[in-house]
Amino acid sequence: MEIDVRFTSFAAVGDSFTEGMSDGLPDGSNRGWADLLAARLAARSPGFRYANLAVRGKLIGQIVTEQTRIAAAMGADLVTLVGGLNDVLRPKCDVEAVCARLEEAVVTLAPTCRQLVLMRSPARRGPVMERMRPRMEQLFDFIDELAVRHDALVVDLFSSEALGDSRMWADDRLHLNAEGHRRVAEAVWQALGHEPESDWNAPLPAHLPPGWLARRTADIRFAREHLVPWIGRRLANRSSGDGRPAKRPELLPYEG
Template identity: 45%
Template sequence: MSDRHPWTRYVAIGDSFTEGIGDPDPTAPGGNRGWADRVAEVLAHRTDGLAYANLAIRGRLLGQIVDEQVEPALALRPDLVTVSAGGNDIIRPGSDPDELAERFDGMVERLRSDGATVVLFTGPDVGMTPVLGMVRGKTAVYNENLHAIALKHGAVVADMWALRVLRDPRMWAPDRLHHSPTGHATVAAAVLDALDVDHGLEPFVPEPLEARPWREARVEDLGWAREYLVPWVVRRIRHTSSGDGVRPKRPELLPVVARGSDTP
C-alpha cells in the first residue's frame, strides 16, 4: 500500500449509507460521521491540503442521485469521487436491477468524464437481516452489473458483498438498515484498501456472540418492527422519504479536520 496518494479534491455522493446514518456524532456536520468522513480524515493525513465535500442525502433513489448530485459534484472539479446508489431502489417491490444498472452506467461514465478516480460499491450480503434479506437475489444481480460497469469505465470497486464480516449483527445500527459506527469504520477501511492507501484503521475481529433464548429474540424482533419497520412501510405507502427537507451535510469542498492518527 502507498503512504501518499494523488488526490486533493474528494467528493462523496449517494444516500444514507454515504451520509453516515447509523453513526451519530454531534461534532460532525449534519450530526453523523460515517465511513466517508473517516476516509477523508485518513486521506488528509496522507497529503497536504485535502478538501472534502459530501452531497449524499438519506432516502435518495438512484434517479434522484443522478439528477441532483452528479452535476453539482462535477462542478467542484473532484479528482476522487465515491458513489453508492441504487440500494433504496433495490428494496422497493418491482425494481429491476438490470434497468437500474443501465442508469448507473451512464452516471459512472459522466463522473469519469474529467478523469476523476471513481469508487463504487457493491451491496453487502444481507441475507440475515429481516428486510434486506428479501432482496438478496436482486442485490447479487445488481452487484454483477456493477462489476461490469467498473471494468468498462476503469472505476474502483469497494466490494461490500465480499466483506463477510458485515454479516455480524454488531456491524448494524438498531434499525438493521444502516451500519453502526463499527460498520462504518469497517467500510472506511475497505474503501482505503480498494484505493491502495495505507491506514491505521484496525480490522474488526468479532468474538462469537452468545446464543439468546428464543423468547428474548422474539421480543426484540417485535420491538424492532414497531419502532423501525412500520414507519419505513408507512413512508413507502405515502411516497415520502426520510430525506425530505434534508440538505447535504458538506455541500462545498472544505478542509478536513483530522482526529488524530487514523482514528476509527
Template identity: 45%
Template structure:
C-alpha cells in the same frame, strides 16, 4: 496527485482531475453515515467521513465534501448530486447508490445499472477517479433478504461498469464481518459505527492506502441470547423501525425529504 489537468490513468494508479487532493462523496443514507453519530451528535459521520480522515492523514491538503442524503433513489442522486459534484471539480468521487431502488418492487436492476453506468461515464469524462460500492449480501438482514437475488444482479453489473470505466470497487458483498449483527444498528437497515469503520478501512485498502487496522478482524465472542430476548428485540424492531419505514413507502415519502447535504462544499478536515 499533482495539480492541473492530466490524463486519466488506469484503475491501479492515481487520477488527477481539475482540482487536486479533493474527494466528494455522493449517495444515500449509507454515504451520509446513518447510524454513526458524529462527535457533536448533531449529524452523522459514516464510512465516507472516516475514509476522508484516512485520506487527510496521508495528505493534509485534502478537501472533502459529502453531498449524500438519506432516502434518495438513484435518479435523485444522479439528477441532484452528480451535477453538484462535477461543479466542485474533484479528483476522487465515491458513488454508492441504487439500494433504495432495489428495495422497492418493480425496479429492474438491469435498467438501474444502465443509469449508473452513464453517471460513472460522466464522472470519468471529467477526469475524476471513481470509487463505487457493491450492495451488501442481505441474507441475514430482515426485509432485505428477499431482494438478495436482485442485489446480486445489480452487483454483477457494477463490476462490469468498474472494469469498463477503470473504477475502484468496495466489495461490500464479500465482507463477511458484516454478517455479524453488531455490524448493524438497531434499525437493521443501516450500519453501526463499527460497521462504518470497517467499511472505511476496506475503502482505504481499495484505494491502495496503508491503514493500521484490519477490517477482517474477527468480532469478539458474544454469549448466546435466550430466545425470548431475541423475540422481544424483533417485536420492538417491527414497532419502532419496520412499521414507520413501510408507512413512509405507502405515503410516497422519504426520510430525506427536505434535507440538505451535511457537507455541501469542499473544505479541509
C-alpha cells in the same frame, strides 16, 4: 495495479450509507465511513478538500438528477458513488432500469476525477437479504462491468461475512453502526493503495446468540420504531430525505 495514493480532494455521492447514518456523534449529527476516510486522506494532504452530497433515502434516479452533475463540476480527484440499493429493497423494482441510471452517473463522473470508486454494498445476513439476493447480485454484477469499462475501483463489501454480522448493524437493521462504518473506511483506504491500519474483514469473536425471548422483544421494538414508520413513508410516497440538504454541499477544506 500501482495506484497513486495521494489525493487532494474527495466528493462522495449517494444515500444514507454515504451520509453516515447510525454512526452518531454527541451533537446528534452522523459521521460515517466517508467522513472517516476524508479525515485520513486530509492528514496526508495539506489543504485537502471534501464534499459529501449524500442524502438519506435517495433512489438512484434522484442521485443522478440531484448529485452527479454537481459532483462532476467540482472536479475532485477522488469520487465515490454508491446507490441503487434503496431501489432494490422496494417490492417492485426494475433492476435493469436501476442499472441504466447508475451507468448515467458513472458516465458523468468518471471523466471528471482521477479515481472513481464504486461499491458492492454490505448487507445484513438474514431472511430479508436472502429474498433480495438475486436483485442485489444482478446490480453488483453490473457494477463490476461498469468498473471495467470506466477504469473504476470496486470495493466488495457484500461478500464480507464480518460486515454481514448483525453486530455490525444498528437497531434499524438498515444501516451500519459505528464499527461497521469504521471497517468500510478501512476497506476503501486499502483499495486506494494505502497501507492497512487494521483488518477490516476480521471475523467477530464467537458469541452466544440471544435467546428466543430477547429476539422476539428486539423484533417487536424494531417493528414499532423502524418498520412501521418506514411502511408509512412508503404508503405516503415520502422519503426520510425529503427536504434534507446535502451533508457537505461544497468542496471545501476539511477541518475535522
